[in-house]
Amino acid sequence: MDREGADRAGPGSSLRSLLGKRTADVLAKAGLVTAGDLLEWYPRDYLEARLSTARLREGEHLVVVAEVLKAVVAPVRSNPRKKLLRATVTDGTTEIDLTFFSHWGPAKDLTPGTLAVFSGRAGTFNGRWQLSHPDYQVIQDSVRHQQILPVYRSVDRLTSWQIGTAMGIVLDAVGELEDPVPDELVRRHGLCDRTTAVRLIHQPRAWGDLTTARSRLRYDEALVLQTALVQRRLTAARDEGTARPGRRGGLLDAFDAALPFPLTEGQRVVGEELAHDLASPVPMHRLLQGDVGSGKTVVALRAMLQVVDSGGQAALLAPTEVLAAQHERSVRAIMGPLAEGGLLGGADEATRVVLLTGSMSADARRRALSEAASGQAGIVIGTHALIQEHVQLADLGLVVVDEQHRFGVEQRDALRAKASRPPHVLVMTATPIPRSVAMTVFGDMETAILRELPAGRSPITTHVVHQGSGTWMARMWQVVAEAVAAGRQAYVVCGRIGDNDSPSGEETEDGFVEAPPEGVEGAAGAAGAEDDLGARGHEGSDARAGARRPDAMSLLQAYDLLVHATPQLEGVRLGLLHGRLAGDDKDAVMRRFAAGEIDVLVATTVIEVGVDVPNATVMVVLDADRFGISQLHQLRGRVGRGEHAGTCFLASTVEPTGDDGDVPVAWQRLQAVAGTTDGFALAEHDLELRGEGDVLGASQSGRRRRIRMLRLADPRDVELIAEAREDAQDLLRDDVGLAAHPRLAAWLADTLDDESAAYLERG
Ligand code: ADP
Ligand code: MG
Secondary structure: OOHHHHHHOOOOOEHHHHHOHHHHHHHHOOOOOEHHHHHOOOOOEEEEOEOOOOOOOOOOEEEEEEEEEEEEEEEOOOOOOOEEEEEEEEOOOOEEEEEEOOOHHHHHHOOOOOEEEEEEEEEEEOOEEEEEOOEEEEOOHHHOOOOEEEEOOOEOOEOHHHHHHHHHHHHHHHOOOOOOOOHHHHHHOOOOOHHHHHHHHHOOOOHHHHHHHHHHHHHHHHHHHHHHHHHHHHHHHOOOOOOOOOOOOOHHHHHHHHOOOOOOHHHHHHHHHHHHHHOOOOOOEEEEEEOOOOOHHHHHHHHHHHHHHOOOEEEEEEOOHHHHHHHHHHHHHHHHHHHEOOOOOOOOOOOEEEEEOOOOOHHHHHHHHHHHHHOOEEEEEEEHHHHHHHOOOOOEEEEEEOOOOOOOHHHHHHHHOOOOOOOEEEEEEOOOOOHHHHHHHOOOOEEEEEOOOOOOOOOEEEEEEEOOOHHHHHHHHHHHHHHHHOOOEEEEEOOEOOOOOOOOOOOOOOOOEOOOOOOOHHHHHHHHHOOOOOOEOOOHHHHHHHHHOOOOOEHHHHHHHHHHOOHHHOOOOEEEEOOOOOHHHHHHHHHHHHOOOOOEEEEOHHHOOOOOOOOEEEEEEOOHHHOOHHHHHHHHOOOOOOOOOEEEEEEEOOOOOOOOOOOOHHHHHHHHHHHOOOHHHHHHHHHHHHHHHHHOHHHHOOOOOOOOOOOOOOHHHHHHHHHHHHHHHHHHOOOOOOOOOHHHHHHHHHHHOOOHHHHHOOO
């Protein structure tokens, strides 16, 4: 290699200049373009190279560092035109015979005296150890004594070992790395310098080196992340918004006076926080978490009314048309005459509530748009796509985003652009968010939590049933039938619609997403993007089992089953709801279900969030093992919302006991859901089972994954993130631009550069 070039190399150097075009082109396919990119391609595992074959057993996978004693190319006895390379190597104590069918490469590499790592399945022949066409890597002097070998995710046709070799070249070339973390912090946390950490993670000499390296790299990740978030928050706090203090004797007071129930303590406290935020000109930026049924809508509505009382408008954005329409109905119902501004029978202080959906008639839409633009409508409800793209508002003061924790920074920014001054923003989610995720993904927002449920809620009992058992299923349908006979209603949920399901993309509203095979990073990201925190299928091990399992029951199959093969449900009025119905039809089905004209609604997960029909008491989830834990919790939250107790059945074709007599993981997960109704506990459990890769899916699919080392489910890392957050706050307190820490500022700019949006996107 060109020495001079090497001396000048740094993290920004191109891999092409360091490794040559061929290798660089392959690495570029994984988005690895610069030396810095490659250095962050951390090993996914490590192998201990055994120097001794003493403990070797037949059939075991062997990784051994050995020296070539002899190597001969010889014809195959049965087919003299074919040739083999036969080599004998030794690890110092034992000789091992190797055979390679393609002899050209190995014959060139494995000359006597060469030291290499060999890996393959060990066997014996005539009392001698053998490896047939093993993988091997010739050992350079620099790693001659390396006994812990990194294993990299391969990139295209570059194997782990080839990447390891490339890594060695790059590590040698770049020399010292600049340390972006202020010395004081490095010292205080007892960390090693960054160069050492990067070296040790790729070329550890002892297992303890990995601990040292990881501590540092984890901290770095946490610090970049938190510095970005805190910076964003401090910058936003300097925005000039509009104070919306409300007024005495206005809509809000009239609303409170007419409210048929007392607010819960939590609703009252959070309500006061929001009122306080809205009264300030600093734009509010809050995440409201509240378990299913905790009464977030009332809290949001009260905030909206305060804004209307201050002369502004509020937009309520729902993820689906079904939810938007339901919100409009319930907002109108609970506001009564207060929503009939300017109309006969409307109250004096009343405003108007308009709904905007993609499927409304052109006429109705024009009217709604004009009321929004003129300011006559104080409250505009719709799906966010629609409102973001088409609506002009006279004076947007507050945006409430319901059930959409994925509502990201980008979307928030787009909305801001709609108003002359940034509006207040309230994001609501019923999927409880583990603390670590709240700190990382939502770190730029204040949070508020509604923990208690309104009084008088009925308990929900959850049963896990075996879908393959006729008896269990008959009993389950019997419970549904009895509920219907008693005047109640039920949901039957399936993961997919029918035979010609479109690939995801159209399926934003329904459908679980099958977990991609392990190690398929891009796929995990893509799936995550379609999906929310809870909507992933099962973890990897189940996914593989899933591939062999028959398809999950489709909506149409389930409907068929209920109509033709379930005598218990004879005469029961069934309805079908899924994301591919036209908006009007969806709405009509929901209305009929809400009005009690449909007894059993067979649906996809369109009903997952927010749907509120208090008379529904039974929830049946078919193939429940294919849903995420949080998603099941959401689905279960659709029942038990009224005075009647709820029952939830989680049905699964997985056998309750595996071949070995153990309870399969899939079944355990369902039992975890059945075992508690505490959404926060389930969210933590979910994170543990699925890992942060899935939870952060969308934000991690960018060119460079930002969270590689941190384990959001690990309590120690959660602490670390909290510490890094405090550090970031200290650094930025009087220096938002990081003027005193130019290296950190540069690093931040570099890492967040092209994918800051993707990275921070999940809001
Ligand atoms: P979620 O937090 O899941 O969005 P909702 O806002 O839909 O919950 O509220 C669920 C139901 O509880 C609604 O029917 C709502 O009217 C009712 N509700 C809200 N607050 C209270 C309260 N303080 N007391 C009694 N019922 C309430
Ligand atoms: Mg809700």
